[in-house]
Amino acid sequence: MMPTTLPEPELYLPGTGEPSLRWGIVGPGWIAGEFAQAVRRHTAQKIVAVSSRSRDRAVSFAALHGIGLALDSAEELVNHPDVDVVYVATPQREHLAIGLTAIAAGKHVLIEKPIAMNAAEAQSLADASSAAGVMLMEAMWSRYLPQASVIRRLLDDGVVGQVRGVLADHGQIVANRPGQRHYLPEEGGGALLELGIYLIQLDSMALGTPRGVIAVGGMTETGVDAYSTVVLSHEADAQSTLYTSIVARTPMTAVIAGSEASINIDSCFYAPSSFTLVGPDYSGPTLSWADQTGLKVYDGLSWEATALARFVGEGRNESPVHTLAETVSILATIDEAKAQLGQRLPSVPAEG
Numbered sequence: 001m002m003p004t005t006l007p008e009p010e011l012y013l014p015g016t017g018e019p020s021l022r023w024g025i026v027g028p029g030w031i032a033g034e035f036a037q038a039v040r041r042h043t044a045q046k047i048v049a050v051s052s053r054s055r056d057r058a059v060s061f062a063a064l065h066g067i068g069l070a071l072d073s074a075e076e077l078v079n080h081p082d083v084d085v086v087y088v089a090t091p092q093r094e095h096l097a098i099g100l101t102a103i104a105a106g107k108h109v110l111i112e113k114p115i116a117m118n119a120a121e122a123q124s125l126a127d128a129s130s131a132a133g134v135m136l137m138e139a140m141w142s143r144y145l146p147q148a149s150v151i152r153r154l155l156d157d158g159v160v161g162q163v164r165g166v167l168a169d170h171g172q173i174v175a176n177r178p179g180q181r182h183y184l185p186e187e188g189g190g191a192l193l194e195l196g197i198y199l200i201q202l203d204s205m206a207l208g209t210p211r212g213v214i215a216v217g218g219m220t221e222t223g224v225d226a227y228s229t230v231v232l233s234h235e236a237d238a239q240s241t242l243y244t245s246i247v248a249r250t251p252m253t254a255v256i257a258g259s260e261a262s263i264n265i266d267s268c269f270y271a272p273s274s275f276t277l278v279g280p281d282y283s284g285p286t287l288s289w290a291d292q293t294g295l296k297v298y299d300g301l302s303w304e305a306t307a308l309a310r311f312v313g314e315g316r317n318e319s320p321v322h323t324l325a326e327t328v329s330i331l332a333t334i335d336e337a338k339a340q341l342g343q344r345l346p347s348v349p350a351e352g
């Protein structure tokens with residue numbers, strides 16, 4: 001039965017009782033800059049330190065974002081007494097080592113997606129954080145956006161009926177420049193880990209862990225997955241089709257298709273966006289939802305920062321809307337898909 005209205009989003013609004021934590025950023029690269037800006041503009045969190053392998057880069061990032069401490073190493077940052085939570089924004093190859101060091105220093109940790117290179121590494125991080133009693137969260141920002149809370153509610157309330165599958169795509173053209181991590185296996189490159197992770201997490205949110213994974217696609221000459229279609233089968237006759245690519249741009253939309261209704265999420269489905277709830281009939285009523293918060297694109301990174309602070313205030317060690325078990329399971333799905341692609345397919349040329 002189609003509802004007449006959609007639920008209100010549950011927002012991780014700043015200043016609603018969450019502690020104002022002191023953050024340190026490791027890796028002042030592209031996403032760190034977007035994060036710092038979003039946190040400064042839209043949260044009650046304080047970024048107090050940044051570390052880089054280069055003093056000059058740390059100093060200039062600190063100056064740009066009004067950060068007091070510019071440090072020379074991740075070790076110095078994670079052990080600094082003024083830092084409560086470490087945001088790891090380095091490439092994924094470094095996530096495990098820096099994450100473990102931060103956890104060992106007793107700090108809460110937010111690690112950029114993917115939290116690690118594979119499920120085994122993610123499990124090591126989860127085990128360490130749970131033993132240390134600190135908060136560990138993957139920066140899967142999509143889960144903390146206003147739209148995610150509304151979609152979760154529609155799923156939980158049974159509005160879409162039985163979820164039959166997720167159809168979604170995430171393709172961006174990434175130039176193959178020298179040293180570009182997306183093309184380097186040793187850096188955890190490849191479309192699935194860089195971009196496909198957004199698809200797998202959406203599927204996981206709607207349907208849980210798949211019981212079967214089939215991946216078909218092509219590799220780059222450098223030995224990473226360039227593009228693939230991943231078919232995930234789930235209990236109760238549900239099947240998802242997910243396409244990802246680093247050599248072609250795709251619409252970046254998503255559909256959660258159910259027996260009673262479907263949720264059509266507009267581009268970019270993983271960023272602040274809009275969606276339409278459509279019933280089973282072509283001519284039937286539809287309900288549209290759009291993010292009214294005014295936070296556009298990467299300003300949306302602020303929601304995950306306030307969410308982490310709220311969870312810490314609640315005494316949690318993991319995110320209730322993206323648990324560590326689920327985080328590991330999503331990487332296990334990617335591991336399996338990557339293994340199938342690497343084993344079955346010859347390399348194909350990728351455009352530079």
Ligand SMILES: NC(=O)c1ccc[n+]([C@@H]2O[C@H](COP(=O)([O-])OP(=O)(O)OC[C@H]3O[C@@H](n4cnc5c(N)ncnc54)[C@H](OP(=O)(O)O)[C@@H]3O)[C@@H](O)[C@H]2O)c1
Nearest residue numbers: 027028029030031052053057089090091092094112113114
């Ligand atoms: N949430 C999102 O929407 C989103 C978007 C893009 C990327 N990401 C994720 O964020 C991470 C970083 O991506 P990015 O595109 O921001 O990368 P980036 O621009 O290359 O920045 C990464 C920074 O990490 C530092 N770094 C590099 N190698 C390092 C190493 N071996 N040890 C320690 N620090 C190192 C570098 O800073 P110094 O050289 O100054 O130390 C570099 O500036 C990746 O895991 C990526 O998947 C997330």
